[in-house]
Amino acid sequence: MTASVDLALLRSDAHSPSYFALRRGAAGDDLVDFCIPCNPYFPTTAMFDDLRANLVDVLKYYPSDAETITKELCATLDLNPSTIAMGNGSTELITWLDHLLVRESLAVPVPTFGRWTDQPLETGKRCDMFPLLESQRFRLDVESYIRFIRERGSRVAVICNPNNPDGGYLPRHEVVRMLDRLTDLDLIVVDESFIEFVDAEPSASVADEAVIRPNVVVLKSLGKNFGLHGVRFGYLVANPQIAGLVRRVLPKWNLNSFAEVVVFMLKAHMNEYRHSLRLVAHDREMMIRQLASLTGLTVFPSQGNFVLCKLPEGRDGRELRDYLIREHGVYIRECGNKLGFNSRFLRLVVRPHADVQRLLAGMYAYLCAEEEPPRRGRRRAPEIEPAPIYRLPGSVA
Template sequence: MSGSVDLALLRNGAHSPSYFALKRGSSGHRREVVDFCIPCNPYFPTKDMFEGLRENLVDVLKYYPSDSDTITKELCSTLGLNPATVAMGNGSTELITWIDHLMIRESVAIPVPTFGRWTDQPLETGKRVDMYPLLETQGFRLDIESYIRFIRERGSRVAVICNPNNPDGGYLARHEVIRMLDRLTDLDLVIVDESFIEFVDAEPYASVADQAAIRPNVVVLKSLGKNFGLHGIRFGYLISNPAIAGKIRNSVPKWNLNSFAEVVVFMLKEHMQEYQHSLRLLSHDRETMIRQLRSLTGLTVFPSQGNFILVKLPPGKDGRDLRDYLMAEHSVFVRECGNKLGTTSQFLRLVVRPHADVQRLMIGLYTYLCAPSVPQAEVISTHHTPDLRANPRPGRRRAPVQQLEAAPVYRLPGGNVA
């Protein structure tokens, strides 16, 4: 394949490079990079929504947005929330920063591995971070009773959980989270980061946001970029009782949200049916992708309720080498987890994507892990993804996607099926 990519971009820094950095670091004629690194909804926004954004591009770039209160009220109207209990931020990481500065005074407990800003942000401001290890032998599942004992033993004043957790996708049922909130009413703050909760299909109502709005010490954090497929806009929100939400809302800059965020928020109400349909499609893709990954000999695949899947490579295989190989030979961008506390370079986090993209990932994984030489995979059936604009079905979004066809199957050398 002609062209090259600067692999140093993948090897330097504590975070994966941006898509723009990868494009700048690539030269020659290459296939477009398929992004299995950044967790983003591939089915939303719709083509019609993108066309609407293009039509508004000049105004979006030329004019100031409304203040954040105006945008927040519209979001709350769409999602059925009380604006007094909501504060919006320029991405969930901005809200993590404000929570740390305003509400974490001395110590915070956090299970690891998890989203790095929950450990890095308080460490940067001199707080004590009590890290509770999630065990691989237990599938990285969080045991609530054990975590509460850990918090009591350490004397932590703030507790955090991510549900589903990142990078493993582990999910705690709503009743378990509520039980934890009931047991930790004496803490300064309990934070439930629900950045990936929209992708959960284990139960029809997974969030504890309704609890946060009426409890004295609970904050629920939400990301909009991940579930709405728009990381570049940088918008998110938190839900808590009016006193906490008001404290955060009064601290963030008045114009902390940009015009792109405003235009999208005011478009959402007309497109919620397509959005719910996109979640059903992604849920189906996750189930299929997990099944395909488990067909690869030696690869450990962890259960997930997020829009990503954690895998562990067999002994003797290194995720850094595989990451570089997939990018250089297949133009596939994956997240190697060696720099995440609680994991090693044997782990990869793979974002759930449509089947056509997974084909390329599976061929790359097979050639690296199983094949003595690079094989040519024979596609013996294909997958059709329905047009999202074609009458997405109303009703509860967790209903099965009956119209989807079977997953693609690959006949690889030696008779193996991926």
């Protein structure tokens, strides 16, 4: 189905337009989002029904203070409240870490999540950018990164694990080795916003290390893995001194009523949540395999809920993005405005099989066109054997 979207919204060098902005400019509701990395299987339909039933109260009344909500989250996730600070999204916590704990300089591998470079630069800090190389599949080499930090004299080091936008994952023992080697720094931040999607090893997080170290913070996003970006909630894990410092500067009511309702629902739905992560991991494996079947497309390994791809020479991601959204109602993330990339790179969110088939049909038509991207239906994509689909009862696809 052809979607009528104001493509001028996409012509900016800034962050991708919101889903709401695109929908306001669209003629229909048939837009499939491969841009925003959100868990498609959680919350379940039953949970959304409960949220709808509470909508009036959620909108009319103040939430509890952050301490109350944090204690409930800690009880559900088996965390120590003294080591936790909850924020209105992980971006709020990145802002406060920069203001409170980054004094001179910050080292960060690029490409990565843009706020880790933009935030310190906005406050006048020196940002030492360590290039991740395409020839090494954007893999972070710990020894090279440590050597870079020493040569530059960086006082703070950041890694995102898995990294956004490529999904590259550094094994836990490698992260711990880096923490051991950088005990003299002011701060080390391990951004684990996508760690819940990792299936490469059973215990991927280093949050347990952060609580016993003097200079380590682990950042967690809840919106991504719980499938609720709009709620805006996340948290950091650190030793009680650092966590307490951040808690004291946060506004008392920095969390909204939706966040409170969701946090208090979680305990009863943790089995569904864990199963949703297994479904995403299964879909990721199949999606990587199917994307790799497209001629000329380079697909990079990922442990996130998204997959990085590179178009062949002579193809442009902006052109493909506009074509897909116009002719197939598919919205993708073109990465030309990310440091370390060009417009041939795409980040594609992991979605259920039926949505992926729609994406593949559009990408096949574009990649197989000899001159201009074809109109819908000009070429037919090859038949791809459907992957076995496992669905959570009551889940939203």
